[in-house]
Amino acid sequence: MLTLQQINSNKEAVIESLKIRNKDFSDIIQKVIETDEDRKKVQSELDNLLAESNSIAQKVGQLFKEGKAQEANEAKARAIELKDLTSELNESLKTVKSELTKLLSEIPNIPNKLVPSGKSDQDNFEIRAGGTKPELGENKLPHWDLAKKYDIIDFELGNKITGAGFPVYKGKGAKLQRALINFFLKEAEKQGYTEIMPPLMINEDSGFGTGQLPDKEGQMYKMPEDNLYMIPTAEVPVTNIYRDVILSEEDFPIKLTAYSACFRREAGSYGKEVRGLNRLHQFDKVEVVQIQHPEKSYQTLEEMVKYVESLIVKLELPYRIVRLCGGDLGFTSAMTYDFEVYSAAQEKWLEVSSVSNFETFQANRLKLRYKTKEDKKTQLAHTLNGSALALPRIVAALLENNQTKDGIKIPKALQEFTGFNLIN
């Protein structure tokens, strides 16, 4: 959520910046400002009545103590009158506050100035690309066929046990998963990230903190009996470690990494898009999260981009990095880089990572703040995160790009983790 301060003090600039998302928010922002005015009015009125009522209560106590029951009872009359007034005002305060929250939660994050304009992923701005697309022969196979040929991933078995989108990894397929997870965690550790193993279910407060709730409720699996949700990404439990926390400036940067299974309902997906490993209900991912001083967060974003890039380079996959345009930018993000690897048999670019700076947008919901050294004021911190990396599409590209007539070659960097260099 944006803060009222952001909106009140820079109304025009906020409206202008949001235009890059191809939508006009001027009406809703105007409404926010008016509703906030109402809120202030109601609140100060209520506060005055409460102040009066407090002082009467104190006086009544005093009078009773002195044995002046008569006077005490007289004072009560006004207090009872005040009670009705305050409870009424309290109701309207609640109403106006929830109205305000509702309005605020409809406004997305303000895009960074570098975010290019555009409507869809067609308009994303390519930052750079690397690696080389392999030359595969005529009998190249897509990864779902390779998975079957070498018996390493069984999609039908997953259907039987759970349903579509829950594949079963077998033998070298399972080992490859584990190797990738270990490789990613090890690289993250080298970069100074502290490893976290988080809960895979979260409560409502956590879902709200990182912005999944209430808007994206349909995206998560829910356990209604216990009012918990399966995590769609480790970002949620890991970032929520710092919900309701006040840091000091020396604590920055906070660097955390976590492997977790991720669960997504992906309602409405169909067809070619979901074939094989392209889109799953359960998948594995290593996430990196940073909490940073506002002045350093963009420097950190670039650092994270370089880090994710280095992983893909080590896996020897052809890739490109794009900066998302306004139309494609996520609701909570101020700036996002997407990473795509080329999957040579499908002849498709697959998104394998998304690295974002949320600035104070999540921190405001999380109440994640820090105290400045100088004047000891509390201010919102910046949060960032990125996939490093999501496994299934990496696996798809590895299988397809490295297929040979002898089997599938494992990239060098991964071999110490797999313990083999060929799937055959």
Added chain:
RNA sequence: GGAGAGGUGUCCGAGUGGUUUAAGGAGCACGCUUGGAAAGCGUGUGUAUUGUUAAAGGUACCGGGGGUUCGAAUCCCUUCCUCUCCGCCA
């Protein structure tokens, strides 16, 4: 799942209806003292919101939500969490 005990500020800890505007202690910050330090003494010490040039001041917050009362940390309801015992269990 059953029975019981708890949840108070940065920490420890008192507080079962009215100067609690949360005692006391520790920690921390600043000042005094000192050649310097320790001890000692003094002052201050949360979050949010409102207000103001700035302040003073107001309001809310004693796990969360609701209620009783002129008045709630304190009484009632509800919910979450922690601990002890029992049951079940990888």
